[in-house]
Amino acid sequence: MKPATDSAIDAALTRASWQAPLFAHQLRRSELLPLTPTWQLHHTQIQVHRNQPFEFVATAMEPFLAFSGLKAEFEFGEYDDSLAFGNVSRAEIQVVSLDFNRYVSMSSSVLVDWLIQRIAHLRSLTTAPILVTNDAGLNDHLNSTLESHIAQLPSVFHCDVAAISKSLGPEFWDERSTYIAASKLSDRAVLHTAREFGLNWLPATVLPPLKAVAVDLDNTLYGGVLGEDGVDEIAITDEHLALLDQIVRLHEAGIFIAVVSKNERDDVDRLFASRRELTVLRDRAAVIAVNWRTKAENLKVVAETLHIGTDAILFVDDNAGELATTSAAIPDLKILHASSPVETLRGLKHYPGLFRFGGSSEDALRTADIRAAQEREIAIASAADTSEYLASLNLELHFRIDDRGGTARMHELTKKTNQFNVSLRRTNEAEIVSFIESPTGHAVTVALSDRLSNSGTIALILGSTDGTNVVIEEIDISCRALGRQIEDALLLTGIRLLNADKDPMTVTFRWTKGPRNKPAMDWLRTWVTEFREDGTAVMTWDRETVEKAISATPAELIKEDTQ
């Protein structure tokens, strides 16, 4: 990795200085107004369909979006209670924001049915992600019904403005706003809604997610210094417990937790054994890097162990000097200054990239799978015969074709996979559904398990066929599945399944060389001789060679029925 330039370090430290005003309990325009980014921003276009003003929220989003690395250009539709969607543009994101008070003549269930029908219609007009805000007027029945219906629609996301309304109480509304803004939202409501959009909802839609939070210990997760105060004297306050709860929530959402601390390992082991409050951390940490190496060195080990980039890690530390030094050594690392447990908790609720719309059943598998992977790697390294060891794992690959219930996980794979990703296409869920529903398109997903762990669905092959020739748009294999020599069996069997379980004549792969997808490109090179400038590469399918490669893989191949 290139060393950080002064401007990169400046940007990281400037960003860190923005934390206090952006994550504050009480947002203040006077503190947000002067914030000007010194880093590059990704421009995104957002089309807003509405029956109420949204411009105030859009303008207020600017500093929050900038912190997330985004700058938005908004297209505002006319005020339209009927949601006719007469002019849907090619904007990257669609937002639907309604004042539900304008539909008082409709019962909640009729209103939700109508709204879902309109959103489904919008879905048919665009494959862009759609964000729908719920009723800030706290109609819980309407909101919970809306949320459960929205969850059935691909790439449609439920934005919980009602939660903001609940937390602000009567201060969410300001009758004075009606006179100057034709809106009843108070300034606090506007700022808090802008924050959710700018730091949580929009980043979750367009940016790569953060995959790990690496936390320091001393004066971060407890008060005091373990090596000086001892196990019994460090202070774990209610605020620290609330912070630990948030870390547990992040883990449950599928984010890896790592501990990175300069301490004696024995002291930390004694700490975890005797302070029960910290058991939740020990049991959930995928990596515990406690030693006297630099934080940067340890964070690189965390990245390597978890098979993720350092740009997908948020490092949390109370020591500003450590943050600066580490940022200089790892310029793409995200940093959160843990100035107090309350501030840190707010940071972990708002840091862009941590928020997830909904969870998946795969989330719970991740940490256990990583621990199993560590065990496997040690065993492979020490095995006298690697093939024999791999055969002893009892690997199983389960193949499903066009699994309509699995499109959310497919999208997770296209969005998150960096190393074994051939085209870097980042197909979204709506596009995946559209692909599956087309006459020639198919999606093959593969789940992996062995005697050490169940890795869940770890691969996606998205492609089309005319019965003879196959075109592959996406190949994604989770990094957790790598290292067991299954790629050939997985991909070649999957491609054949995509072609109605028959050998194709040719396979055309769409490819893009990226900064981290060398494993995918290396695999492709073993099967393809020509990489064309138009971003395609063609393989002539030789049955004998393919069969030999598949049978060399130490895995049982199981085709599941998804009909």
Add this chain to the structure above:
Amino acid sequence: MNHVREKVNSIMSAVLKIPVENSSEITRSETPVWDSLKHVELVFSLEDAFEITFSKDQLANLDTLDKIVDTIEGLKQHQDEA
């Protein structure tokens, strides 16, 4: 220049993204960038910065720099006397 006017100038300049000279009078009718969107941002920024609350009548009449300064000075004086 008094402190209130200086602070209002600074906030107005930051919100409207125009230079606001110490001695100038800015009116909403003659300042194209001072539209309804900017007006909302401006009044809420002023409320936050000065820790005051404008009444709805006052909000409707804050259409010149001088009126804004006068209104804020009145509110602050009222606060000090309370």
